[in-house]
Amino acid sequence: MIDNGLLVQMLLGALLGLSVYLPLAAGQLSLATPAFYAIGGTLAALLSTRWALLGGGADGSLPLPSLLLELLLAALLTGVLAALVGGLVLRLRGIYLAIATIALVEIVRVAILNLPFTGGAVGIFGIPQPFADASGYLLPVLGLLILAGWLCQRLEALPLGQAMAAVRDDELAAECLGIDTTQVKLSAFVLSAVLAGSTGVLAAHFLNTWNARQGTFDVSVATLAFVILGGSRTWLGPVFGGMLLTALPELLRPVGDARLVLFGLVILLGPVLAPQGLITPALLERLGSLGRGAGR
Amino acid sequence: MTAPKATAAMPLLEVEGLTCRFGGLTALDQVSLSVNEGEIFGLIGPNGAGKTTLFNTLSGVTPANEGQLRLAGRRLDGLEPHGINRLGIARTFQNLRLFESLSVGENVEVGLQQRLRRSSPGGGWRSRRRQVDALLELVELADSRARPAGTLSYGERRRLEIARALATGPRLLLLDEPAAGMNPAEKDDLTVLIRLLRERFALTILLIEHHVPLVMGLCDRIAVLNFGRRIALGAPAAVRRDPKVVEAYLGGTT
Numbered sequence A: 001m002i003d004n005g006l007l008v009q010m011l012l013g014a015l016l017g018l019s020v021y022l023p024l025a026a027g028q029l030s031l032a033t034p035a036f037y038a039i040g041g042t043l044a045a046l047l048s049t050r051w052a053l054l055g056g057g058a059d060g061s062l063p064l065p066s067l068l069l070e071l072l073l074a075a076l077l078t079g080v081l082a083a084l085v086g087g088l089v090l091r092l093r094g095i096y097l098a099i100a101t102i103a104l105v106e107i108v109r110v111a112i113l114n115l116p117f118t119g120g121a122v123g124i125f126g127i128p129q130p131f132a133d134a135s136g137y138l139l140p141v142l143g144l145l146i147l148a149g150w151l152c153q154r155l156e157a158l159p160l161g162q163a164m165a166a167v168r169d170d171e172l173a174a175e176c177l178g179i180d181t182t183q184v185k186l187s188a189f190v191l192s193a194v195l196a197g198s199t200g201v202l203a204a205h206f207l208n209t210w211n212a213r214q215g216t217f218d219v220s221v222a223t224l225a226f227v228i229l230g231g232s233r234t235w236l237g238p239v240f241g242g243m244l245l246t247a248l249p250e251l252l253r254p255v256g257d258a259r260l261v262l263f264g265l266v267i268l269l270g271p272v273l274a275p276q277g278l279i280t281p282a283l284l285e286r287l288g289s290l291g292r293g294a295g296r
Numbered sequence B: 001m002t003a004p005k006a007t008a009a010m011p012l013l014e015v016e017g018l019t020c021r022f023g024g025l026t027a028l029d030q031v032s033l034s035v036n037e038g039e040i041f042g043l044i045g046p047n048g049a050g051k052t053t054l055f056n057t058l059s060g061v062t063p064a065n066e067g068q069l070r071l072a073g074r075r076l077d078g079l080e081p082h083g084i085n086r087l088g089i090a091r092t093f094q095n096l097r098l099f100e101s102l103s104v105g106e107n108v109e110v111g112l113q114q115r116l117r118r119s120s121p122g123g124g125w126r127s128r129r130r131q132v133d134a135l136l137e138l139v140e141l142a143d144s145r146a147r148p149a150g151t152l153s154y155g156e157r158r159r160l161e162i163a164r165a166l167a168t169g170p171r172l173l174l175l176d177e178p179a180a181g182m183n184p185a186e187k188d189d190l191t192v193l194i195r196l197l198r199e200r201f202a203l204t205i206l207l208i209e210h211h212v213p214l215v216m217g218l219c220d221r222i223a224v225l226n227f228g229r230r231i232a233l234g235a236p237a238a239v240r241r242d243p244k245v246v247e248a249y250l251g252g253t254t
Helices: A004-025 A033-050 A064-089 A094-114 A134-155 A159-169 A171-176 A181-207 A217-230 A236-251 A258-273 A281-295 B051-058 B081-087 B104-119 B123-138 B154-167 B184-201 B212-218 B236-241 B243-250
Strands: B011-022 B025-036 B040-044 B066-071 B089-091 B172-176 B204-208 B221-226 B229-234
Touching (some): A004 A033, A004 A159, A033 A064, A033 A217, A064 A181, A094 A217, A134 A181, A134 A236, A159 A181, A171 A181, A217 A236, B011 B204, B025 B204, B051 B089, B081 B104, B104 B123, B123 B154, B123 B184, B154 B184, B184 B212, B212 B236, B221 B236
């Protein structure tokens, strides 16, 4: 039922979920993920189709080092952009930050739609493929997800991660304890953008075409749903939520048009039945002690 | 006046003509005072007198409209709270502001961050466990290290806030109603703890407290605020007899 293509999409969903999770772990509701995702994808599409040096062959192939170079460049570009934009928008709090980041998504979407070199409404197509088929993408996408997950896990024990949690719990108290909260929020925002940008690079090659519709407000809402359904208190929540909500529309295909109703029901009932999300720290603790019990 | 044993001439904190307005309300009106190094200094006054506003301006949370604040001669105005903390002022909050989702130990670690980064970049973070243990030991929370801060009792929360503030390595500690909600035994313990902190960390302590016997017994000097003005300043015994203070606050009990 789940083929390799869908699996790659699920992993991409998990990555975008983590990108929304990171600012949220510092208490910041940012919906900017699709903007940086679109920028990363556009950069990859442009470079690999226009820049002969990257070695995009006439047969539609792309050498692996070129993909790595694209990832690096996208990470740099989105990181710098996020640092610049974040300095402005992170002065806003709560719902105002959310609105400002929606505006950013819209600006990027309109820019990609209208810039002379991004292909307008049709977008860029025939993006060279570093891998022959969908299964080839599993490794790099999974690799990026493992790297991101490891980073999120590691953060919990690092000063930055603790400062993020402190800002989320009580920003004023964190300030009064010598934490530069502006810098902490900006770091989380930049990490989130770099992750979204890198995900965009992989997605552009995987999808073979790229256009302005890849990064819209709809994606903001969908990725937020990943985090809310999966749970925002541990990084496994958004990973689970992203994979589940990406797979569900495909898995529900057999039930026909009713699948949209079912999909809506899941999004509606999730927060009602599990307000903290499906994966909570308490749940992980129970699972952990079960595992230890079984191991004995 | 029984002078504190620290060098009498050098004030650590100087407040000069501090004025703070919220719209039409003048919360602080030309307040001046100075706190000497090593002193335990009490700030009392009826509700709404401006005590917490003074703490908020000292910690950079609320900007002052007029006046000057100096810590060891260095101006504090215009600094953000984290900058002021790094200069050596730490505070606790009247309505407890712990990081509820973090553990007791992690709350203290957050306080340690900046200090460790200053003292030995990179490596300092590794010695944190020892320092956290020492601080938790001091406030008798060593056994609760791994508990979520949200599960602590009221008195324990107050003590954890003190440990967390101490972790930032302050010269001046601001305690906002540290005894609020404590029972008499806990209040006695707190008095002992505050004296111990002054000795152990060579601290200067400025505290707001409503419980008059505690303030009178603990403080070297006391300032009394009423409607944003400083109406008295001096040793506890003198303040207690001051007719203006008796009228405004103590209610003629002496």
